[in-house]
Amino acid sequence: xxxxxxxxxxxxxxxxxxxxxxxxxxxxxxxxxxxxxxxxxxxxxxxxxxxxxxxxxxxxxxxxxxxxxxxxxxxxxxxxxxxxxxxxxxxxxxxxxxxxxxxxxxxxxxxxxxxxxxxxxxxxxxxxxxxxxxxxxxxxxxxxxxxxxxxxxxxxxxxxxxxxxxxxxxxxxxxxxxxxxxxxxxxxxxxxxxxxxxxxxxxxxxxxxxxxxxxxxxxxxxxxxxxxxxxxxxxxxxxxxxxxxxxxxxxxxxxxxxxxxxxxxxxxxxxxxxxxxxxxxxxxxxxxxxxxxxxxxxxxxxxxxxxxxxxxxxxxxxxxxxxxxxxxxxxxxxxxxxxxxxxxxxxxxxxxxxxxxxxxxxxxxxxxxxxxxxxxxxxxx
Amino acid sequence: xxxxxxxxxxxxxxxxxxxxxxxxxxxxxxxxxxxxxxxxxxxxxxxxxxxxxxxxxxxxxxxxxxxxxxxxxxxxxxxxxxxxxxxxxxxxxxxxxxxxxxxxxxxxxxxxxxxxxxxxxxxxxxxxxxxxxxxxxxxxxxxxxxxxxxxxxxxxxxxxxxxxxxxxxxxxxxxxxxxxxxxxxxxxxxxxxxxxxxxxxxxxxxxxxxxxxxxxxxxxxxxxxxxxxxxxxxxxxxxxxxxxxxxxxxxxxxxxxxxxxxxxxxxxxxxxxxxxxxxxxxxxxxxxxxxxxxxxxxxxxxxxxxxxxxxxxxxxxxxxxxxxxxxxxxxxxxxxxxxxxxxxxxxxxxxxxxxxxxxxxxxxxxxxxxxxxxxxxxxxxxxxxxxxxx
Amino acid sequence: xxxxxxxxxxxxxxxxxxxxxxxxxxxxxxxxxxxxxxxxxxxxxxxxxxxxxxxxxxxxxxxxxxxxxxxxxxxxxxxxxxxxxxxxxxxxxxxxxxxxxxxxxxxxxxxxxxxxxxxxxxxxxxxxxxxxxxxxxxxxxxxxxxxxxxxxxxxx
Numbered sequence: 035x036x037x038x039x040x041x042x043x044x045x046x047x048x049x050x051x052x053x054x055x056x057x058x059x060x061x062x063x064x065x066x067x068x069x070x071x072x073x074x075x076x077x078x079x080x081x082x083x084x085x086x087x088x089x090x091x092x093x094x095x096x097x098x099x100x101x102x103x104x105x106x107x108x109x110x111x112x113x114x115x116x117x118x119x120x121x122x123x124x125x126x127x128x129x130x131x132x133x134x135x136x137x138x139x140x141x142x143x144x145x146x147x148x149x150x151x152x153x154x155x156x157x158x159x160x161x162x163x164x165x166x167x168x169x170x171x172x173x174x175x176x177x178x179x180x181x182x183x184x185x186x187x188x189x190x191x192x193x194x195x196x197x198x199x200x201x202x203x204x205x206x207x208x209x210x211x212x213x214x215x216x217x218x219x220x221x222x223x224x225x226x227x228x229x230x231x232x233x234x235x236x237x238x239x240x241x242x243x244x245x246x247x248x249x250x251x252x253x254x255x256x257x258x259x260x261x262x263x264x265x266x267x268x269x270x271x272x273x274x275x276x277x278x279x280x281x282x283x284x285x286x287x288x289x290x291x292x293x294x295x296x297x298x299x300x301x302x303x304x305x306x307x308x309x310x311x312x313x314x315x316x317x318x319x320x321x322x323x324x325x326x327x328x329x330x331x332x333x334x335x336x337x338x339x340x341x342x343x344x345x346x347x348x349x350x351x352x353x354x355x356x357x358x359x360x361x362x363x364x365x366x367x368x369x370x371x372x373x374x375x376x377x378x379x380x381x382x383x384x385x386x387x388x389x390x391x392x393x394x395x396x397x398x399x400x401x402x403x404x405x406x407x408x409x410x411x412x413x414x415x
Numbered sequence: 416x417x418x419x420x421x422x423x424x425x426x427x428x429x430x431x432x433x434x435x436x437x438x439x440x441x442x443x444x445x446x447x448x449x450x451x452x453x454x455x456x457x458x459x460x461x462x463x464x465x466x467x468x469x470x471x472x473x474x475x476x477x478x479x480x481x482x483x484x485x486x487x488x489x490x491x492x493x494x495x496x497x498x499x500x501x502x503x504x505x506x507x508x509x510x511x512x513x514x515x516x517x518x519x520x521x522x523x524x525x526x527x528x529x530x531x532x533x534x535x536x537x538x539x540x541x542x543x544x545x546x547x548x549x550x551x552x553x554x555x556x557x558x559x560x561x562x563x564x565x566x567x568x569x570x571x572x573x574x575x576x577x578x579x580x581x582x583x584x585x586x587x588x589x590x591x592x593x594x595x596x597x598x599x600x601x602x603x604x605x606x607x608x609x610x611x612x613x614x615x616x617x618x619x620x621x622x623x624x625x626x627x628x629x630x631x632x633x634x635x636x637x638x639x640x641x642x643x644x645x646x647x648x649x650x651x652x653x654x655x656x657x658x659x660x661x662x663x664x665x666x667x668x669x670x671x672x673x674x675x676x677x678x679x680x681x682x683x684x685x686x687x688x689x690x691x692x693x694x695x696x697x698x699x700x701x702x703x704x705x706x707x708x709x710x711x712x713x714x715x716x717x718x719x720x721x722x723x724x725x726x727x728x729x730x731x732x733x734x735x736x737x738x739x740x741x742x743x744x745x746x747x748x749x750x751x752x753x754x755x756x757x758x759x760x761x762x763x764x765x766x767x768x769x770x771x772x773x774x775x776x777x778x779x780x781x782x783x784x785x786x787x788x789x790x791x792x793x794x795x796x797x798x799x800x801x802x803x804x805x
Numbered sequence: 806x807x808x809x810x811x812x813x814x815x816x817x818x819x820x821x822x823x824x825x826x827x828x829x830x831x832x833x834x835x836x837x838x839x840x841x842x843x844x845x846x847x848x849x850x851x852x853x854x855x856x857x858x859x860x861x862x863x864x865x866x867x868x869x870x871x872x873x874x875x876x877x878x879x880x881x882x883x884x885x886x887x888x889x890x891x892x893x894x895x896x897x898x899x900x901x902x903x904x905x906x907x908x909x910x911x912x913x914x915x916x917x918x919x920x921x922x923x924x925x926x927x928x929x930x931x932x933x934x935x936x937x938x939x940x941x942x943x944x945x946x947x948x949x950x951x952x953x954x955x956x957x958x959x960x961x
Binding site for chain 2: 055079176242246395
Binding site: 362 | 881
């Protein structure tokens with residue numbers, strides 16, 4: 035099913051029959067950003083077989099939600115992924131709103147979009163930091179973390195918390211933003227668009243970085259779609275799909291942005307897609323700030339909602355920094371969900387790690403898996 | 416010899432007049448050791464003489480033979496202490512410079528962060544000495560001792576000036592290279608002995624790394640020796656004072672050698688044997704506490720020697736540019752060390768700016784880039800030599 | 806058997822094609838903008854999925870999930886089209902005494918782990934699955950934690 039391009043790795047078939055060795059990478063291993071294991075079968079340095087093992091962080095999140103009232107799940111949704119907490123809370127609130135059949139105020143929609151994009155930038159910077167360490171360079175790690183701090187500060191000014199933001203609410207958002215915040219956010223984004231070039235030029239102008247990424251982890255478009263890989267990893271493989279554009283939620287159809295798609299299908303293409311997404315997110319943030327300003331100060335940002343959700347089903351999905359997240363809510367008319375299913379992008383992406391790493395060298399495994407951007411909180415749930 | 420005052424014991428005489436003096440030329444660390452022994456030994460002899468006047472021990476302690484022997488012991492201590500301090504300063508410099516590159520402060524404990532090195536050293540020495548159950552204990556211990564031992568040995572063998580050396584071999588450069596190339600074998604065996612898959616791969620990679628850089632490196636050393644007409648380090652440096660510094664005729668060789676020296680010291684971008692992203696710590700994985708601390712020290716000692724080789728072969732050793740006379744007045748040891756730290760600074764910047772290369776890439780670089788460059792360099796030098804420029 | 810393939814089927818087309826091809830076995834229960842919901846008999850789930858994947862170009866299985874309705878169980882599939890963003894939601898009902906259904910992991914490799922997860926949390930057996938083993942929970946578990954019969958200890 036999977037046709038691997040082995041042009042980069044020549045003459046690997048050796049006439050000598052050599053022993054193969056299983057190396058268990060993880061759960062405590064510098065390359066696994068979080069608790070998961072990759073069992074890799076090595077023939078010399080070539081990975082011939084691989085099996086991902088997850089479940090070290092399984093908390094029964096979905097089951098636990100069945101025991102809580104709807105508003106109490108919002109802070110839990112934050113804890114699904116530490117780097118993309120805003121999008122999960124947003125997704126949960128959207129799902130419940132759909133089950134309730136209500137529409138949120140326009141201002142809240144723009145604020146959610148803005149918060150989502152801030153979250154996307156900070157998550158992508160976290161990923162960039164991880165790429166740095168996986169390639170053996172700590173400078174990229176620290177520079178990316180430095181830039182990330184500014185977006186953490188935006189989060190603090192927005193809702194008072196750095197990572198687990200707890201900002202969207204069922205029916206709107208928690209609080210309004212003030213003039214000072216808008217000024218700060220606009221300045222921060224302007225600054226970031228220049229400052230990120232430091233990191234990009236450090237990586238892209240250096241052949242050591244580029245040659246490590248180019249040609250590794252190759253997948254074809256069909257294989258990628260079939261394996262269910264989503265997000266920037268998918269768009270680097272040539273699938274032209276972004277939920278923000280093709281299945282818009284909230285007010286994404288009213289802002290202007292491009293979806294970067296590259297057809298190369300290797301780690302470098304995935305890297306380039308993520309970098310371009312940083313700039314697109316900046317563009318969206320700037321537009322939303324203007325729209326929020328245009329809507330005016332005293333516009334409503336939150337509607338009151340009933341505590342009981344009518345019996346029914348609701349499915350929503352959104353574009354997480356890492357891919358396609360979806361929630362499916364089955365409600366039975368009480369104030370607690372009957373069943374709440376979370377579709378996590380990394381859960382599926384990591385299941386594709388065998389075709390991704392097969393045939394590459396063990397030194398490339400961290401790089402290939404870094405392009406997936408692991409986050410175990412949402413994977414194991 | 417009768418005793419009249421303590422100054423009979425402490426004379427600060429000329430060290431060269433000692434009939435058992437081991438060198439042909441003046442040796443500064445030996446002189447320091449000799450004078451130190453005159454103070455220490457003279458004090459002991461004087462004290463013993465106070466209690467037991469006219470005994471033989473006091474006379475024996477400061478007789479030329481015994482003085483020479485104890486001076487040699489002190490000489491060894493001085494040589495090691497200087498190499499050790501130089502290494503610690505390199506380590507501190509790496510932490511500070513790397514910190515600045517990464518937009519952070521680096522270490523901050525005492526003396527601009529220098530004390531952090533001492534604190535770390537003490538910490539590793541106070542850790543429990545753990546040995547994993549399933550390792551091959553004898554090989555495990557012996558290989559690490561040999562890795563550290565050879566590294567310390569070559570760090571001590573590097574001459575800092577014509578008056579600061581351990582042995583003034585005719586084949587000095589070759590001996591250093593030979594000892595340098597030993598460590599990868601021990602790393603291979605050590606990785607095997609640790610009974611750990613990461614260590615095994617790390618050991619294999621150390622061997623793979625060695626076959627890729629060692630040949631061009633030896634060609635470049637041969638080129639330098641051809642240019643200087645000698646393997647002796649003194650002669651190489653003197654030749655550079657007579658003509659020009661060798662990095663001018665051998666500019667290809669200089670650049671290539673810096674990279675080869677980086678690989679020799681197993682530093683980023685060539686630290687594939689201990690690539691922490693995929694191999695945890697490579698061949699060092701199972702070493703803990705004091706053993707790991709010493710491995711770390713040995714790593715930096717190898718870095719220091721790599722830089723010293725670059726300085727000796729290409730940057731004029733202990734010479735100062737445009738000052739050909741009065742070299743001794745300028746403290747050549749300090750000049751030499753400053754140059755070493757300058758080269759080390761380049762290595763730190765490389766570490767801050769580059770990513771780790773892959774195993775197949777380093778072999779490719781070694782045989783397809785370094786090798787032709789070193790041969791071109793050799794050809795250039797051969798032409799210069801035949802043309803009578805040098 | 807060559808069938809006409811639709812790269813960008815509209816919601817109406819999907820509804821008509823599904824009801825025509827699998828009349829009686831697929832009942833479309835509702836449509837929204839870019840959403841089609843349908844009930845499927847569990848015996849023909851593999852055929853329906855193969856048709857949706859092959860002829861309607863739904864290249865991606867967003868999720869496969871189980872749902873315990875106490876008297877029966879449900880397996881819910883969300884299938885996604887990359888060309889126009891339509892999602893087809895298939896619901897297959899399983900009687901509580903016979904929790905078996907055909908696996909779709911051979912159609913979408915991405916459904917593999919979803920089915921494993923549903924198996925371990927609900928005890929629904931997917932016939933033809935390449936490796937139906939526990940994924941998130943330890944192998945020693947003898948119960949299926951997401952069933953409603955498994956009570957949580959803490960109550961609010």
